[in-house]
Amino acid sequence: MPIRLYNSLTRTLVDLQPREPGHVTMYHCGPTVYSSPHIGNFRSFLFADVLRRFVEDQGCRVTQVMNVTDVGHLTLDDIEAGEDKMEAAARKAGVTAWDVAKRYEDEFHDCQRKLHVRLPHHMPRATEFIAQMGGIIDDLLQKGVAYQRNGNVYFEVARFPGYGKLSGKVLDELEAGARVAVNEEKKDPRDFALWKVDPKHQMQWDAPFRDGVRGFPGWHIECSAMSMHYLGPQIDIHTGGEDNMFPHHECEIAQTEAHTGVPFVGVWLHARHLLVDGTKMSKSLGNFFTVEDVLKKGYTGLELRYALIRVQYRQSLNFTLKGLDEARAAIGRVQQCRQRLARIRDGAEPAGAGDLAPDVAAANAAFTAAMSDDLNVSEALAAVFDFVGVANKAQPTAAGATAALAAFARFDDVLGCFGPEPKADAGADAPAELIALLPARDAAKKAKDWATADAIRQQVAAAGWKIVDTPQGARLEKA
RNA sequence: GGUCCCGUAGCCAAGUGGUUAGGCAACGGAUUGCAAAUCCGUCUACCCCAGUUCGAUUCUGGGCGGGACCUCCA
Incomplete structure (x- = not known):
């Protein structure tokens, strides 16, 4: 069964057709490591993880790349001062920007483990790809689609006709009143930076392109460089949060395709932001949760993972503490069922005569159909729970129990939110x-x-x- | 102002032009010495107003409400 996905670029559902049959390449916009990862970040990353797991489940090899953005971007408050988020965080903590990046990158990886994320094959740091970024910048300058002003290099949007195709932003209607900082250097306000010069910036490199000035890379160029390095000029899937659509992904398309001359991404996927208690999560509203905040309340990584993946990625997910309690109960129901099956399989509880084979097949088929339908996790979970009901009512043979357990193992392999199969003798570990x-x-x-x-x-x-x-x-x- | 998404029972959340999704909670029952788990049953909804239709929660239009993006953001 083909995997249907909603391509943000064409705004249609398409069948996933990898360029190389049987091998899917994915690139995910990863964390910017200037603060602790929050549950919103992980909604996006868990979506990417579930996607990867399901593609693998369907028999494809996956090569997955997620970047770590350890170069800062300008903050809203500090734009005037030319300070970026990482440097602002560093200043407040009295350490260097490099220290900040290291600390939060470690924390991010820790959260990945706690949330049972299957680690991407490559997780490159932006700062280790300055040379590759320079290669692209150099080429764009040579091609005349980028220009240099006082050492700053800008991509000239007017030279790339497809600009706006992803986000639907009409070029000449970018609202004048919006947050477009007036920049006299740019030929056009929409032009975006590929390379910036600012002596006050902590993180600096000699220009990795011809006739350049020491500085640091623009925000978008890192993803082009890293995805191209690991996955080549064309990739099958690119994901990110919905906020990345514009300007980030729009700019990625422009600079990458201007550089390579071929379409960059097969399918663009964007995860909807989650809400907390029905409204946007923000520190000022007091409804802001880091992953660690939730775990400190006593919830497990599996419970948090369940709560963050249970709604399809394109729907806004309303995150609540009550939802975590529901996740705990739901996981418990599945695990209870699996444990009974394990006891029957192992002879700790009498087996019956039920052959669960047709039910197992039906559950697997329903699960596959739901996941193939643009990763409809809610419906896939319904298939799992329907099967729980069937299994609980059944008096299966040992073989039937084994088959049922294999189905649950598969569901967990894809969703990763139930945990390992419970031991038949749950009391074996007791004192x-x-x-x-x-x-x-x-x-x-x-x-x-x-x-x-x-x-x-x-x-x-x-x-x-x-x-x-x-x-x-x-x-x-x-x- | 521009572009876009959503509004389903107490809560979360699928889906469909006419046949009770699912989870959680609650209540009743079975089972149990008491429990836990499990099973059975109850609660059976689609924001409002028009229109299309034999029939709309599902399509169209309008309204109301919530949310997202418009160079910080997953």
Whole structure:
């Protein structure tokens, strides 16, 4: 079944057709490492992760590149002062911009691990691709689509007819009242910087192109350089947050295609921003959460991951604490089901005669269909939960249970939000002294000595576990 | 001002021109010595107004409400 995706460039659903059959190349606009990653960032990154996992699930090899932007961009407040976000963060913390970048890059990777992200094959830093950026700038200058003024290099938008095709921005209607800083150097206000010169800037490099002046790269050029380096001039998929569409991706297209002369990206995908409590997340509203903020509240990475992927990427997702509680309950329902199946498979619980094969096939088909439909995770989850209901009602054979478990393993391989298969004996990891209590509990129950039975239950509960009574005797589960 | 998205039961959220999505919560029941989990049942909705239609939540137009982008932003 082909994977249908919504191409932002054409605003249509298209079948994913990799340039090289069986191999999909993806580039994702990654984090700018000047502050702690927040849940909004990770909605986008988890979307990219789920996309990669599903493409792999469908039998394609994937090569995935995500950049780390460790060169700062101008802040709104500090534009006048010529200070960028990383340098502002560095100044406030009393360290260098390089220190800031390192610290937050580490934090980003830590969050990736905690949210069970399958790591991209390459995660290059912008600062390590200055030479490659220079090569493109040099070429654009030679081709006459870029020009230099006082050392600053600008891309001349008027020389690239396709400018605006992604974002739909009409060239001569970019609102005069908008935040377009007046810049006398530019031939046209829409022209964007490829290289900037500012002696006050901490991060500086000798110009990596002919007749250039020492400075630092513009914001957009890094993605062109890095994607081209790893994936060649044409890539299958490029993702980012919806805010990246303009100007960032528009500029990427312009400079890359002006340089290579061929279409840059097969399918552009943009993730919708999430809302928190129904409104835009912002520090001033007090509804701003970093990944770490959420984990500190006691939620697991899986729970946060579930909450962030459960809505299709093109819909705005309303993130709430209640949603995290729902995620916890939903994951628990799946894991409970898997554990029972594991017990049946391992003979810890009597098997029945049910052959789940048709149900497994139906669930897999429904899941695939949902995910193939522009990554409709909500519908895919519905397929998973429909199957939970079927499995819970069934009395499967050991083979049937095994097949069902394989289906769940597959669902988790794609979504990554349920966790590993629970052990058949969930109490195996319990402290030995608790396990030792179980025979006494069974004996007490048999003797109808409820006082002793309850005392044992309480003792176990105090240690963070719980007793589950079954026809096969009592067993332990993590509370 | 320009461009674009959305409005589904208590909450989250799919989907469809006519046949109860799903999750969470709540309530009732089965099961259990008591529990947990599970199962059964209840709650069965599509912002408002027009239009098209045999029939609209689904299409069209208008309104109201929320949100996004218009060179900080995932």
